[in-house]
Amino acid sequence: MGHNLKAIYRNMLKNKLYTFFNVAGMAVAFACSILLFLSVYQDFSFDKFHVNGDKIYKVYSFSNAANGPELSEVMAYPAGPALKADNIGITKFTRVRYGGGKIRYKAKELELTTVLVDPDFLRMFSFRILQGNRVNPLADLGKVVLSANDAASLFGSEDPVGKTVETEISGTWKSLEVSAVIENPPVNSSIQFGALARTETHGHYPAIKDEWNNQHHPVYVQLAENTTQESTENRLRSFVKTHMPPNIGLMKARGYRADAKGDFSGLKLLPLADVHFNPEIGTGDRVNRSFLYILVLTGVVVLVIACFNFINLSIGLSFTRTREMGVRKCLGAGKANIWTLVWGEGFVTTLVAMVIGVAAAVLLIPSFNQLFVAKLETSLLYDPVIGLLLPGILLFVSLFAGSYPALAMTKLKVVEVLKGKIALKTNGLFRNTLVAFQFIIACVLISTTMVIYRQFRHLRSAPLGYTTTSMISIPVYDQSKGKELIRTMRLQLASQPAIVSVSGSSFNLGIGKDRNTGKWSSNFGYKGKVVRTNWMEADYDFLKTLTIKQVEGRDFSSAYASDSVNAVIVTESMAKQLTDGHAVGMEFFADSAQAKLHIVGVIPDFHLYSMFEDKEPISIMLKHEESMAYILVKVNTTNPAATMELVKKTYAKLEPGKEFKGSFVTENIERWYAKEKRLSRLFSIAAGVAIVLSCMGLFGISLIVVRQRLKEIGVRKVLGASVSRIAAMISKDFLKPVLLAIVISVPLSWLILNKWLQDFSYRITIGWWMFVYMGMAALLIALATVSFQAIKAALANPVKSLKTE
């Protein structure tokens, strides 16, 4: 063993350059794939630390609308307790509602998220209690539980247990006694909080605690040991009939349908394990499982490229070692000895690369987190699974990369080898196959990057039907005073030349810094037909602010007193559902409980939601209540930053002390496509790494081949071949597999990307010129890589190369 290590060490040192190429290439690949695997592992580890995890579910409601089921996680206050009380296999429940964002102790105030829960919360979930009441810290309404970090920053060295803190809950300050300190929710917990208090402390609770129609929070339940999800879901059907019977007549009228069990709507259970992955009714920053598989695949592909480099370099270099192996065999080395020696070298290379790769990954974690909006922690490396994964990868890669050269060496015939330096017989085909394969991957990644980025840009800049630039949207903190805020802001900004208009809306355009989205749609009967429309509520100057030109009629205006009662602006497709003629002036009832709506304007159809959804009929009502969720400000400026500052200052006077969450609508729209942006980033990096690794391999091989052909090159030169001719001859050999790779990767990329694009109704078409760019890029990079060695060899003095033998 010691002997082998010494031999391996000396051989690696002797071939410094190749060792460097091998180690560097593998280290880059390891660093990349470790980061990818870590982040995938973290995502898959979400919510797995709860001991009762497999018995915990999130309750959600479904209703089978005409265009597919509508799912919702929000429940009413009485739902949680009833689920437990009704004896349907549910033994524990907790409602989880946002309470507030601040806490005070003496003079110190801290921002944290207070989550309102029920006492079962700490019995269901495995958040460890570190200090204080370990049995039932939320036994009464006057208690609060603090997470360790927040307790430490609030109390310093003081013992928090038993102390009274001021907690902001639903906008008012409440005095609560700290009953326990709990460990911080880990990063891989969907449920995050800084403090826990009881559901009942919410200001609205007493008034609506028995209201089944007022829904605002998710409910988690734990099933009895002997119960299954299916049986509880079956029992939930009668639960729904008892407590929240759907209005089937109305649902039918609105196009809802019964499912296989005959339900138009109802409740179901989402396993806790799926909460992190469900885009509709999950919790926290959800991810798509297929995205995670893409990450794993990318990591593996990068490793494979590095392995191919290793194989190619080892085989290329074999001619310097065959004689040694022959001698060793001659002196009694068996196949196992030879195999261990050659494979051992691969193993040592991989090991060194792994160490460097892990170190690099650790250093890169902050940038990775920033780039991919991730929350990786270095401590993940100490996780036992990762502790097993890394040696596993090490072994796999060293076997995958080292076995072929090792096996080839053991098969060498001693007699032939001893005659002189011969290389392993690969006749270039094997080598070129590997090179071609690497470049196929690189080319596919290049075209993928191009297409995804272009699709992202395409979505981002898609004409939505209104002008998205120079518009600021501000989430309102106290929505009940929304319209008053808008009025004040309009007044205060009126004299500013940079401000065009101020309006408001019931939900945001795009995704703002508050990350909330909203959609409201309904069906109603009109003259015997079912009319379907999406709804939005807005304020005066809406069309002016969005720069929408009406086809007919006008914008909402305070000049018309009647507007504040029943004015509505509809899109053309909505108008067409009502009449073939002029819609302005028409009136309709959307809901028997509401006032008759009066159409004041018709506008062209536009995209109210992201480009993932088609244009649908939209009706915009002038909001008659005082509440409003968003302020919209249209600006006209060459200095957006200064204007934003102006708007921010104005807002600060309206809602003092509240965080300004305003943003440009163009930013908001980009957030719709955050996933595509993330993908395009991922692929551009993967493509970069693949290209760099492939070129490192190619460079290494060109080095070896040129070394092997030095004599031939010398002879050719002596016989009169020109430098350019020789350089071209050598380069040509290398470019063949690259060309082949380009030819294969074109249809391959086209197939993959075309399939990917099918998911978008608004999409780019893949132009042939993209592949021309891709091919040119690959070819030029490859050419630059090999021509260096080729030219160097062609320029070399033939006398020298002919003498050395």
Added chain:
Amino acid sequence: MINITNLQKFYRTEEVETIALNNLSFGIKEGEFVAIMGPSGCGKSTLLNILGLLDDPDDGSYLFNGIEVAKFNERKRSDLRKHNIGFVFQSFNLIDELTVFENVELPLIYTKVGAAERKRRVEEVLDKMQIMHRRNHFPQQLSGGQQQRVAVARAVVNNPKLILADEPTGNLDSSNGNDVMQLLTDLNEQGTTIIMVTHSEHDARYTHRIIRMLDGQAVTENILV
């Protein structure tokens, strides 16, 4: 010790078939020092490779110490070889990455001799070959004569019964060549059987017997002693 009868070896390439050994038969007794001579391409190296169990004959019989080894598989040949046969090559074939000591140690590692015993035996043989002072040098740092002495040391460190030398003086000047021949003679006098391929009549005079080959066949034998 060695008895070959009707040994045949062919080399087939795409177009031609070369008969490297053609019905070759002879015997060599324990303790003999034999030279094999003949023009280039007559099959000397092929013969030596077969005798050294590095290669197998296509036909014929090869008795080594009374055991038929012609049909041995690679594993058995390797076993027999590493305990019984030492090799000396024209081009020394020392391993560049290993020191003198480590080169000589190699056969002992492959026959699983313990570390302490290895050290003792390597030092003993290096001492005998008078290259002890070079034990930590690498082959490129030595002269040709010194390299060949290391090669001989490596061939004998395992106390083989048979040493096969393919033109051991071919790459050496006459003074270094004579040194190596003297080493081989000494070894032979201590009981080792030696078969040596050579082009040099001068070197052949150190041996007991010359087998002359032509086109894969033994044509004459000169008994010198």
